[in-house]
Amino acid sequence: MSTPTPEVYERGKGMDAHNQVMREIRSRKEASYDPHQPTRVWLDEDNTPDGVRESLTIILNTGGCRWARAGGCTMCGYVAESVDGGSVPHEALMDQIDVCLAHEAENASSPAPLIKIYTSGSFLDEREVGAESRRAIADTFADRERIVLESLPDFVDREKLAEFTRHGLQTDVAIGLETATDRVRRDCVNKYFDFADFEAACAEAVAASEAGDADAGVKAYLLMKPPFLTEAEALEDMVSSIERCAGVEGCHTVSMNPCNVQRYTMVEELFFRGGYRPPWLWSVAAALERTADTDTIVVSDPVGHGSDRGAHNCKECDDLVQKAIKDFNLRQDPTVFEQVSCECETTWETVLELETGYTGPLTR
Amino acid sequence: MTDYFEVHARDGAARLGELRLESPRTTPALVDDLLVDAGSLWASEREVPAGDPAALTVLPHRGFPGGTAPEVREAFAVATPDVDYPSAAVLSSEDPRDEGTDAYLLADAGSAVGHGRAFVEAVLATREAIPADTALCLSGVATPRNVALLAYAGVDAVDASRATIKGTQGKYLTTEGEYFLEDLEELPCACPACQVPREEFTRESCAEHNRNALAAELAVVRQRIRDGRLRDYLEGQARHDQWLTAAMRELDSQWSYLEERTPILRDAPLTAATEDTLRRVEIQRYADRVTTRYRNRFDAPLVLVPCSAKKPYSDSQSHRQFHDAIRWRAHVVSITSPIGVVPQELETTYPAQHYDTVVTGRWSADEVDFVARVLRRYLERTADTYSRVIAHVPDEGYREIVERVEDEVDGLEFTYTVAEGAHPTDDASLAALAEELAGEPAYPKREREHNTVRAIADYLLGDGAGDALFADVDLRTTSRYPRLQVRDADDTQLATMVPQYGTLSLTLEGARLWAESDAPTRRVEIDGFVPRGSVLAPGVVDADEDIRVGDEVLVEGPKAFGVARAEMFGREMVESTRGIACEIRHVEER
Numbered sequence: 001m002s003t004p005t006p007e008v009y010e011r012g013k014g015m016d017a018h019n020q021v022m023r024e025i026r027s028r029k030e031a032s033y034d035p036h037q038p039t040r041v042w043l044d045e046d047n048t049p050d051g052v053r054e055s056l057t058i059i060l061n062t063g064g065c066r067w068a069r070a071g072g073c074t075m076c077g078y079v080a081e082s083v084d085g086g087s088v089p090h091e092a093l094m095d096q097i098d099v100c101l102a103h104e105a106e107n108a109s110s111p112a113p114l115i116k117i118y119t120s121g122s123f124l125d126e127r128e129v130g131a132e133s134r135r136a137i138a139d140t141f142a143d144r145e146r147i148v149l150e151s152l153p154d155f156v157d158r159e160k161l162a163e164f165t166r167h168g169l170q171t172d173v174a175i176g177l178e179t180a181t182d183r184v185r186r187d188c189v190n191k192y193f194d195f196a197d198f199e200a201a202c203a204e205a206v207a208a209s210e211a212g213d214a215d216a217g218v219k220a221y222l223l224m225k226p227p228f229l230t231e232a233e234a235l236e237d238m239v240s241s242i243e244r245c246a247g248v249e250g251c252h253t254v255s256m257n258p259c260n261v262q263r264y265t266m267v268e269e270l271f272f273r274g275g276y277r278p279p280w281l282w283s284v285a286a287a288l289e290r291t292a293d294t295d296t297i298v299v300s301d302p303v304g305h306g307s308d309r310g311a312h313n314c315k316e317c318d319d320l321v322q323k324a325i326k327d328f329n330l331r332q333d334p335t336v337f338e339q340v341s342c343e344c345e346t347t348w349e350t351v352l353e354l355e356t357g358y359t360g361p362l363t364r
Numbered sequence: 365m366t367d368y369f370e371v372h373a374r375d376g377a378a379r380l381g382e383l384r385l386e387s388p389r390t391t392p393a394l395v396d397d398l399l400v401d402a403g404s405l406w407a408s409e410r411e412v413p414a415g416d417p418a419a420l421t422v423l424p425h426r427g428f429p430g431g432t433a434p435e436v437r438e439a440f441a442v443a444t445p446d447v448d449y450p451s452a453a454v455l456s457s458e459d460p461r462d463e464g465t466d467a468y469l470l471a472d473a474g475s476a477v478g479h480g481r482a483f484v485e486a487v488l489a490t491r492e493a494i495p496a497d498t499a500l501c502l503s504g505v506a507t508p509r510n511v512a513l514l515a516y517a518g519v520d521a522v523d524a525s526r527a528t529i530k531g532t533q534g535k536y537l538t539t540e541g542e543y544f545l546e547d548l549e550e551l552p553c554a555c556p557a558c559q560v561p562r563e564e565f566t567r568e569s570c571a572e573h574n575r576n577a578l579a580a581e582l583a584v585v586r587q588r589i590r591d592g593r594l595r596d597y598l599e600g601q602a603r604h605d606q607w608l609t610a611a612m613r614e615l616d617s618q619w620s621y622l623e624e625r626t627p628i629l630r631d632a633p634l635t636a637a638t639e640d641t642l643r644r645v646e647i648q649r650y651a652d653r654v655t656t657r658y659r660n661r662f663d664a665p666l667v668l669v670p671c672s673a674k675k676p677y678s679d680s681q682s683h684r685q686f687h688d689a690i691r692w693r694a695h696v697v698s699i700t701s702p703i704g705v706v707p708q709e710l711e712t713t714y715p716a717q718h719y720d721t722v723v724t725g726r727w728s729a730d731e732v733d734f735v736a737r738v739l740r741r742y743l744e745r746t747a748d749t750y751s752r753v754i755a756h757v758p759d760e761g762y763r764e765i766v767e768r769v770e771d772e773v774d775g776l777e778f779t780y781t782v783a784e785g786a787h788p789t790d791d792a793s794l795a796a797l798a799e800e801l802a803g804e805p806a807y808p809k810r811e812r813e814h815n816t817v818r819a820i821a822d823y824l825l826g827d828g829a830g831d832a833l834f835a836d837v838d839l840r841t842t843s844r845y846p847r848l849q850v851r852d853a854d855d856t857q858l859a860t861m862v863p864q865y866g867t868l869s870l871t872l873e874g875a876r877l878w879a880e881s882d883a884p885t886r887r888v889e890i891d892g893f894v895p896r897g898s899v900l901a902p903g904v905v906d907a908d909e910d911i912r913v914g915d916e917v918l919v920e921g922p923k924a925f926g927v928a929r930a931e932m933f934g935r936e937m938v939e940s941t942r943g944i945a946c947e948i949r950h951v952e953e954r
Contacts, residue, residue, distance in 0.1 A: 017439030181408070187440065188406055228429070233407040266433070274475040275429025314533075346567060347532040354525040357404035357427035358454045359504030360474030362529045 019071020077262030142167035153201035165212030202250030258311035314344035415449030425454035430475020457486035480610025497940035531571025671700030704738030709819035713866030727761030826884035875927035901940035926951030
C-alpha cells in the first residue's frame with residue numbers, strides 16, 4: 001500500500017483518525033489487479049429522465065481512489081479493487097474499454113443506449129483518467145444516447161462535460177454525495193466536500209447543458225445508513241437529503257444506496273463487533289415512499305439485499321420488498337409498497353422508536 | 365459529583381440504589397421512562413438541554429459502538445457539559461471516564477452482552493473508572509434471563525428496549541429461556557398480558573409480557589440484594605444460558621473487584637449447592653483468613669470431626685455427642701465442604717455459621733481438592749501447636765481428605781477413631797475417641813473463652829491481632845458463650861461477641877485499645893465534626909483501602925474519635941459524595 005501524501009483537504013482530527021484507521025484496515029488486504037482488465041462490467045436496465053433503458057455498466061480500473069489511499073470513506077471497500085499504487089496508462093485504460101465492448105457484443109442484442117462508467121474514484125480527475133483517455137472514451141461512446149460518469153464534485157466543469165455533450169450524448173455526472181448533511185458526510189462517512197460543492201457541480205452541468213448539443217445533469221448517490229447513525233437518524237437523514245437534492249437544479253436523479261458491509265472497511269470492523277447493522281429494507285422503502293412526490297427520479301438498488309451484510313428485514317420478506325423497490329425504480333409509483341407487508345414491519349417501527357446512540361443496533 | 369443517585373445497600377458488586385428524581389426509583393430498575401435523550405452528535409449539532417428534575421437527561425453524545433477504533437474514539441470524543449440537573453453521559457467501555465454525571469450509559473454494551481469475558485471486562489473497566497456512587501445503565505441489552513447477572517456484575521439500571529423488540533419478533537422471554545411464540549402451546553406466565561386465550565396472544569402481547577417478565581425479575585433481583593442473597597439465586601439461574609454462567613465464573617476470577625465489594629458478614633444464609641460456590645469470595649476469603657490469620661492457642665491434641673447441618677456446630681446433636689467424648693481435652697476442628705476447616709472458636713463466624721450445603725455424602729473431586737488444600741495449609745501453619753491429630757471422621761470424602769493431607773504434612777502423628785464403614789456417632793466410634801483422649805487434661809473455660817475472643821480478633825482484624833489487641837490487658841470474659849463480653853482487669857467492657865456472625869463489637873475503650881495496639885487497624889478519617897448515628901460519605905476525608913462492608917472501623921477526626929461499622933468499602937467512602945459511609949457505634953468528642 002502506498003504511503004499517503006498529505007493533501008490540503010486532509011485536515012482535522014476526526015479525518016486524521018478515520019484515515020489512520022482505514023489505512024490500517026485496507027493494508028490487510030493483499031491483492032493487486034491487472035490494469036488491462038476492468039474491475040467489473042455488466043448489462044442491466046435503468047430508469048433515466050427519458051425512460052427505462054438498457055445499460056452497460058463499467059467499473060473502470062483507474063488505479064483507484066486517491067482519497068482512499070489516504071484512508072478514505074468508512075464504508076468503501078472498492079479501493080481495494082484498484083491496481084496497487086500508481087495510475088493506469090492510456091493504452092491499458094483503452095484495453096479495459098475494449099474488454100467491455102466485447103462483453104456487450106457477446107451478451108447484448110444491440111448496443112446499450114445507456115453507458116455508465118464508474119472508477120471507484122473520479123473519472124473526471126485527470127490524475128486518474130487523463131484528458132487523452134477521456135476524449136477517446138467520449139469518442140468511443142459518441143453514438144449512444146446517454147452516458148453516466150462518476151466524479152467528485154471538484155472535478156466537474158463545463159468544458160470536460162462538453163467533450164461528451166458535443167457528440168449529442170446526454171451526460172450525467174454521478175456524484176457520491178452520500179448525504180446532504182455536511183456533518184454526517186464528514187464525521188460518519190469521512191468524505192470531504194460540502195453540499196455547496198455539489199451544488200456548484202450541478203451548476204456546471206446546467207451551464208454545460210445550456211452551451212451544448214445535449215443535456216448534462218447530475219445523478220446524486222446517497223448512502224442509506226452510514227455507520228454511527230441509528231436507523232431512525234439514517235432514515236430522516238435520507239429523506240431530507242433526497243429533498244435537498246431534488247431542490248438543486250441540474251440534479252435530476254437520486255440513487256439511494258443502502259450501506260452494505262464491504263470487506264476491509266471500518267463498517268466491517270463495527271459489524272464484526274455488533275456495532276453496525278445495515279439498514280432495513282423497510283427504511284429504504286419508506287425513504288422512497290416519502291419522497292415519491294419530489295420532482296426527481298429516486299431509485300435504489302440494495303446490494304446484497306437479504307444478507308447479513310446487505311440491507312435486510314427478517315429474511316422472510318426480503319425478496320418481496322426488494323422486488324417492490326425494483327418495481328418502484330422503474331415506475332416511481334409509491335403504491336407498490338402497499339402490496340408488501342410482513343410481521344417484521346412492527347419490529348422495524350419499534351427499532352425506529354427505541355434505537356438510540358447508546359443502545360447499539362437493537363436487532364441483527 | 366453525584367447529587368441524584370445514592371447507593372443504599374450492597375451485595376457484592378450488586379447495589380440497591382436510588383435515582384433521586386422528583387419521583388425516586390429504587391434500582392436496579394427499568395428506566396426507559398426516565399431517560400430523556402438529548403441526541404447524538406453524529407447526526408447533528410445539539411443544544412445542551414435545559415434538563416428536567418423528573419428525568420435522567422442523557423447529555424449530547426457520540427456513541428462509539430462495538431468495534432470503533434481507538435483513534436476514532438479519541439478524535440470524536442465529546443466534552444460533557446457540566447450541568448446541575450440529573451444527567452447521564454454516554455461512554456465506551458474501551459476508555460470509560462469520570463464525566464461528573466450521575467449516571468453512565470455504555471454505547472458498546474450490546475457488543476459485550478452475550479460473551480462472558482467481554483461483558484465482565486466492559487463492566488469492570490467502567491466501574492473502576494466511574495465513581496462508586498454513580499449509576500451504571502445499560503440500554504438495549506436486558507432480558508428477563510440476563511438481568512440478574514447484569515445486576516450482579518454491578519449494573520444499576522437497564523431498559524426494556526431489547527425485551528420489547530424480541531416481543532415484536534415473536535420471541536417469548538422468561539427468566540429461563542426464549543421461546544418462539546408459535547412453539548408455545550400454553551403461556552408459562554401469569555402476568556396480565558398473558559391472561560388472554562392463547563390464540564388471542566399477539567406479538568404485541570408478547571412484547572408486553574416480555575416487559576412484565578423483565579420488571580418482575582428486577583423485583584426479584586432487588587429483593588435478593590436486600591437479603592444479601594443474589595449470588596445464591598444466580599448460581600442456579602445463570603445455568604439457563606451458558607454465557608451467564610461463563611460471566612459469573614469470569615467475575616469469580618476477578619478477585620480484587622468482587623472481594624472489595626463483598627461484605628465480610630451477612631445476616632443471611634449462604635447456599636452451597638453448586639460447584640461454583642467454592643469460588644465465591646466469601647468461601648475463598650474464609651479459607652484465606654483461617655489459614656493466614658487464625659492462630660491456635662490451645663495446648664491440646666487436634667480432633668478433626670465432620671461438620672453438621674445444624675449451625676453453629678456445637679448446637680448439633682452429633683457435635684454434642686463428640687463433645688461428650690472429648691470434654692474440652694482437645695481442640696476441635698470441623699471439616700466441611702465448601703468451607704474447608706472450622707476451628708471451634710470460629711464456628712459462629714460468617715460464613716461458617718451461615719452456609720447450607722447439599723448433603724448426599726458424595727463429594728466431588730473439586731470439593732475434595734479444595735478442602736484438602738485448606739486443611740493442609742491450616743496444618744502447615746498450626747502443626748507445631750498440636751501434639752497429635754485424631755481424625756474422628758467417616759469414610760465419605762472426609763477420610764480421603766485427611767489421609768491425603770497426612771501424607772503431605774510432616775511431623776504430625778494421625779490416629780483414626782472411626783472404623784471403616786462406621787459412623788462417628790456410633791457408640792464404638794465415640795468410645796474410641798474418648799479412649800484416645802484418656803489422660804489428656806481438660807482446658808478451663810476461661811482459656812476457651814479467651815482463645816475464642818482472640819481467634820475472632822485474628823480472623824476479623826488480621827494475623828496476630830488476637831494477641832496484639834489485648835497485649836497490655838489482663839483479659840477477662842464475662843457472660844455466657846456465645847454472647848461473651850470482653851473486659852479488662854478494671855471490669856471495663858472492651859467488646860462484645862456478636863453471636864449472629866461471630867464478630868467483636870468494640871466499645872469506645874476497646875476502640876482506643878485497638879487504635880493504640882500493634883494490631884492492624886482500619887481507619888476512617890473524617891472532617892471536623894462529631895458524627896451522630898452515621899458518617900455520610902461527604903464527611904469522609906480518607907479511608908483505608910482494605911475496609912470492607914461490615915468491618916469494624918475506627919473513626920477519627922479533629923473533633924471526634926469513635927468506632928463504627930463500615931457500610932461502604934474503603935475506596936467507595938472516599939469517592940462517594942452521597943450515602944452512608946459507616947454507622948457509628950460509639951463516639952466521643954475530643
